[in-house]
Each structure stands twice: as C-alpha cells, then as structure tokens.
Amino acid sequence: MASGSSIGVGGLFVNAEVTTSGRPVLRRNEVECFLLSSVDFDSEDDPPRFTALKSGNLILTTHRLIWIPSEPNGAVPSSIPLAAVTHIFSHKKSIKSMFHSPRIRFQADPGSIVVTIVFRGKGDFDCFLTKFWECWRGRAWDEEDKSETETSRSGGSATVAQGLYGNDGTVRMVGLAGILRKEQEQWESTDKSLQDAFQDLNALMSKAKEMVSLAEKMRQKLLSAPSSQNSSTDDEEMGSKEEMQQWMLSVGIISPVTKESAGALYHQELSRQLADFVRIPLEQAGGMISLTDMYYHFNRARGTELISPDDLWQACTLWEKFDVPVMLRKFDSGVMVIQNKSHSDEEVMSRIRMLVTKTEALRAGVTASDAALTLKIAPAMAKEHLLTAETKGLLCRDMSPDGLRFYFNLFPEIDLTNLHIVKDFGTYGEWVKATSILSV
C-alpha cells in the first residue's frame, strides 16, 4: 500500500476532509445519500492508472463519492466529484457476476480514467446503483432546481401494451381486454399521481434543506455578533437572543444519517454523528446531560428521519469503541447520562460542599431544586449529584412530609464517648451556631 498518497495520475482523487470522529465534512448544500462498507476503488487498466484504495467506507453524496479508510492504514480519505464522472457503465448481470463481488465501472475526468468500485461487504448494491445514477443525473453542483424531470424514477410506468390504442390515442375499451385495460389504466394513473406527489415531496425536501442552511447562517451571525458598544443593556434583547440561539441550535443538522443511506453501518455512523452533535448541548448543560434530554435535542435537530430511543442508546454504547471525548454513564438509580470524559465528580462535590455549608443550608438543608438553581443544572442531574454526595458520606438525608432534603453530614463529627461535646472547630459547631439563632 503506497504510504500517505493515493492521488493518481492527473489528480483524479481529491483529499476529503473528515471530523475528529471520522465523519466526512460536507459542503454547503451537500446531502448524504448512501453508505456502504468494505469497498475498494480499483483500476483495472494495465498498468493501473491510479493507486487502488482498499477496504474503506463509501459515502455517496449529492456532490461526490467519498471513500474513508475503515482502519488507519496510511490511506487518506479521498473523494471524486460527481461532476467529474463522464459515464457510468451499465451493470450486466450474468452467471459469472453471481460469483464475484458486485462491481460498477464508471469513467471520470481528468483523463477519462475508468474506475471500478468493488463491493466486498454486505449492502444493498442495487439501491446504491440507483442512487448513484440519481445523484449523478441530479447535478446538484449545478445548483439547478431539482426539476421533476431529473428525478424520474427508472421504470416507473409499466410498459404499455401496444395495439389497444386507437389511432387518436385513446384506449379502445372493448371486451375482456377492455376491462383489463381499464384497470391497468387506473393503476397507471394512480402511479403517476403518486409520482407527482413524490416530486412535490422532493421539492419540499430541497426547500427544507434551504431553510436549514438559512438557519445555520443566522446562527453563525448570532454567535459572532459583538454585543458590546450600543448595548442599551436590554435584558429582554439578550433573552430573546438566547432564545434565537436555542432555536438555531435545534435546526443544526443538514444531512441526517438514516437507516436507508447507511444500512448495516447505521449505528456506527449514527454514533459518530451523535458524538459531533453532542458537544454543544453538553456544554450548555454544564458537562452532563441525561439520555432523555439528548434524545429530545437530537431528534429535534434532525426534524425528519427520527431515531428511536434504542438507536440512540446503541449509538452511545458504541462510543467505547471509538476515540471520542464523550461517554455514557449509568448511575446506581438507573439514570443514564452523557458526560464529557473530562468532567470530574470532584469538582461537583466541592461545589456541593460549598452549597451545604452556607448558614441557611446548614440550618434547613437543601432540596434537589435548590441545588439545581445554585449549580445551574437540570433538577434530575442535581438529584443524582446529591445522591452521589450522600454515598460518599458528604451529605446525609432528612425525610419528612415536606419532602427529601440533604444536610451536611455531621455524624462523623459527633463524639460517641461524650454525646454533649461540641468541638470549637468543625462544621458541627457551625451548625449549632446556625440553629441557635432560632432556639429560644
């Protein structure tokens, strides 16, 4: 394997950018359409016109064919722009081809090089081929409107039997053949209106994509807007700015990974996409966010093609296998959270300690809501932290008709040999002082 470079003669392949999780960085209007694993790019010419790319993931988008090595083996993620493809050879099925891995040949510039894609993995090869044709014909890079004619599905209408049409083009409804023909015609018209409806849907989808990219632009503007000079200290303005930001955040994803486009690699790719997405909500939530909250954020951003809770959970558990900076964590109570690997329990514990040793908290304890307000985290998270602090012996609990409260744990400071002693130093003394304000 040639180390480092897979650029062939005349620059057929272009290096493809990837994120830290190994996902391709997409261009402005680029949408992913299909994903297959265990794919090779070969040159069947002799001598080969370019260095073969072996064993990678193939991602088909509206603009490119992207190849990402599945193992770090020195190969560089590469892509071929669909605009460079000049011809796709038709795929002939034969007895011979049944025993080989399926392959597609196409021709690309510069140099009219013939490239063979070999599919060694499992995956819907026929679906890929269809999508390949669609994307290539779609010419998204021309930024033409996706007109109805471009997305014509191959073989939509059934072939019309000749001979039953009259000279003026209308059908002759005669006899049994006429009845059959009538039914056929009805079926065809239904099919046609379905097609029309789907063209509209495709048009809608492309509009939706425009909306999402518009939102993305606005979000960028908001994030970089300097709020200093003419700040008439409008708290209201800041508030609504934050709201805008939230809303923008929620429409952040342009090209969702779907089961259809990723097939067997669905969970892996979802896992990577999730790792990228998770970063911002995690920061906003203070380093730890419950799985259910993430389910809400992620699906809201995806808009359509929602993922199931199980898919989300699967995607998180896969993080162990990749080198991503986030992890899934399960508390004793069963609550599952996503947290930054760098998030430390120690830091939270010291903040809780500060909270419960304040005079008021010494006297009356803290509830989960109190802690949530002070620590600026979700109440469910606050409760988990309080429970963890209790397990560590920092806090103890007080259960009453008023609810569950937590106090700084004074038990270790109380002397068993002399129950009445209160040392001058220590929190026990502080507590006595704090409560004596009340006692008569």
Added chain:
Amino acid sequence: MQKLADFKLPQFFNYPPYFTLQPVRDTREKQIQLWKELILDYCKSQKTFLICVEEDFPLFSNSAIDRSLSHEAKETFLSAIVGEGRAEWLDKGHRKCLILWHRIQDWADIILQFVRDNGLEDSVMTVEEIRSGTESHGTELQGIDRTILMRALKLLENKGKLALFKGTSADDEGVKFSV
C-alpha cells in the same frame, strides 16, 4: 439545650437527619451507635425498663424540629441494642423491648452488694421486698423491673449465692441468701 423531663438532650437531637434512617452504611452505623447511647442513657436516668414500639416514647420524637422516628427506624435501632446484649425483645413481633441499661450480670452484682450492705447474708426475703421494701429505698434496686430482677436472681442461684422458692401464691416468691 432541651430537656426531656430532667434529662439533658445533646445538641444533635435537633439535627433533622438524626430522625431519618440513613441508607448509606457508614453513616447509618454511626447513627445507630448514637441512638444506642442516647436510649441507654435516657432509660438509666428515667429508670425506664421497657419500650413499647407502638406507643409514644418521648425520646423518639422531637416537636421542636417536627420530626419523629419511623417504625422501621425504631425497630432498627432497638434491634441493634438487642444485638449488643443491652436489650431483649419480649415478643416475636418485636413490639416490646426490655432495656438492660445495666446488664444482668451488673444487676446481680448490685444485688450482692445490697445484701452485704444490709446484712442480709443468711436472710430470707420475698422478691417483692427486694424491689420495693424499705431497704431498697434510694438504691438502684428500687422499682427494678420484675423480669430483670428474676433473671439476676436466677443467675445468682446458679452460682449458689441464693435459693429461690415458691410461696403460697405467685407474688410470694422468696429468696434465701447464702452469700
């Protein structure tokens, strides 16, 4: 600090978590020990020999902070004391608990001391006299729980320090000392 009758309560009696059975093991251990000490101290000072779990026991609630022990907590703390030999359950349902703020052996020693102090080495007394007779006024034996007294006496009988015998009715059980 508060008092219950003439008993001085410690500061931590006003600490709300003291009245909630703690789930964390180490914390609970300490809590149990504190309750044990407090219960024994209180019972000794008030000469309380019996705690009925289903009845109100002044030590088990604190109106100043509006807290009281749950049934589970009471049982846990009392069972811990039983486990250390300083109390006994009188029934299987754990409703009545005999508190041994002196152990039976300690009571036996007190009885022997009482016998010597009063020159009763070869005398005969009824059991009731031991606990309510004039000699016992002002001593620890005054008002001692009958069950505990009988146990102590039986212990001494096994050691040959006395002999128990029945009188004409149950109340008349008698003791002959041979200290």
